[in-house]
Amino acid sequence: MSGISANYYDGQSSKRHAVSIQLDANGMLSIHGDSLSACYPLDEITMAYRIGKRVRMIKLSDGASLEAETTPELDAILDQTKQHKHQGLVHRLESKLKYIVMALLLTIAFAFGFLTWGVPALAKSVAFSLPVETQDYLGEGTMEVFDEYFMQPSKLDKTRQAAIEKRFQALISGLDERDRYELLFRDSEKMGANAFALPSGSIVLTDQFIALAENEKEIDSVLAHEIGHVHFRHSLRGAIQSSSAAVLIALMTGDVASMSSFAATLPTLLVNMNYSRQFETEADNYAKQLMKEKGIEFYHFARILTRLTASHDVADDDDSLNFLSSHPSTKERIKSFQ
Ligand SMILES: [Zn+2]
Structure with missing residues (x-):
């Protein structure tokens, strides 16, 4: 399999490792080099930016990073990353929205229950005490x-x-x-x-x-x-x-x-x-x-x-x-x- 050539930095030392990167069958970003082999889920690629116009820096979740020349193949991978992240964000917002709505409904139900049964019960016990x-x-x-x-x-x-x-x-x-x-x-x-x-x-x-x-x-x-x-x-x-x-x-x-x-x-x-x-x-x-x-x-x-x-x-x-x-x-x- 041919991948995109890139330089890998482990985030600990300044040593550069020549690697090849590609999207694997599971939609993960896989990195292969002489002395390393790693896979990252796309949503763990936290940042990608351009140095000059030719080179992109890709930050990985564990502090490591990749440096690769801008090519259509690389952009294709990064596009997927963006899309993935976007979907992730929508998903997170959606589930948060679900929680918010649930919390709101619970609050309304609680307030309703409190006013319907709680307050009269409380009023009764207060009145008698x-x-x-x-x-x-x-x-x-x-x-x-x-x-x-x-x-x-x-x-x-x-x-x-x-x-x-x-x-x-x-x-x-x-x-x-x-x-x-x-x-x-x-x-x-x-x-x-x-x-x-x-x-x-x-x-x-x-x-x-x-x-x-x-x-x-x-x-x-x-x-x-x-x-x-x-x-x-x-x-x-x-x-x-x-x-x-x-x-x-x-x-x-x-x-x-x-x-x-x-x-x-x-x-x-x-x-x-x-x-x-x-x-x-x-x-x-x-x-x-x-x-x-x-x-x-x-x-x-x-x-x-x-x-x-x-x-x-x-x-x-x-x-x-x-x-x-x-x-x-x-x-x-x-x-x-x-
Ligand atoms: Zn009466």
């Missing part, structure tokens, strides 16, 4: 903002309040956490007929809600539902979920200041919060259990919920203050209580 004082603090702060912007003192007759309070006490009498619960009456044109629970365990009834109720058992049934929300720490969990980033930072840095800014945004969050279907189902099931124990027929809840729906459909344009915006799939829920 927060000290009572913190929950009271959040509840009080929330109530202050509500009182300032959305509500006025109740105009409800004191005896009526006392009667509802008495029934409320009977409702919670057997519960483990009965000390947590507190009933608050407020007047609120803005919120209309509404009932909601705060993280502290306070349950707020608006005068408009009381006016909408046709009997005491209807009020009891809604209270039972709200007690369920408190029992499962739904308002706190929902708020933590909605502002998980802020809370996570607060938890990670132990920054009390950001925790108090969380407290400041809590009322807005509570007002705007869309309770998840899961929360509503949990609260409904809790209410059913409690109503069964206290001898309150389910249809009372179905009836007042129907009326609440109607009252908000007509009266409220502002969805953020709508009882129903926080109570999805109302029709199904009403059905389950009939």
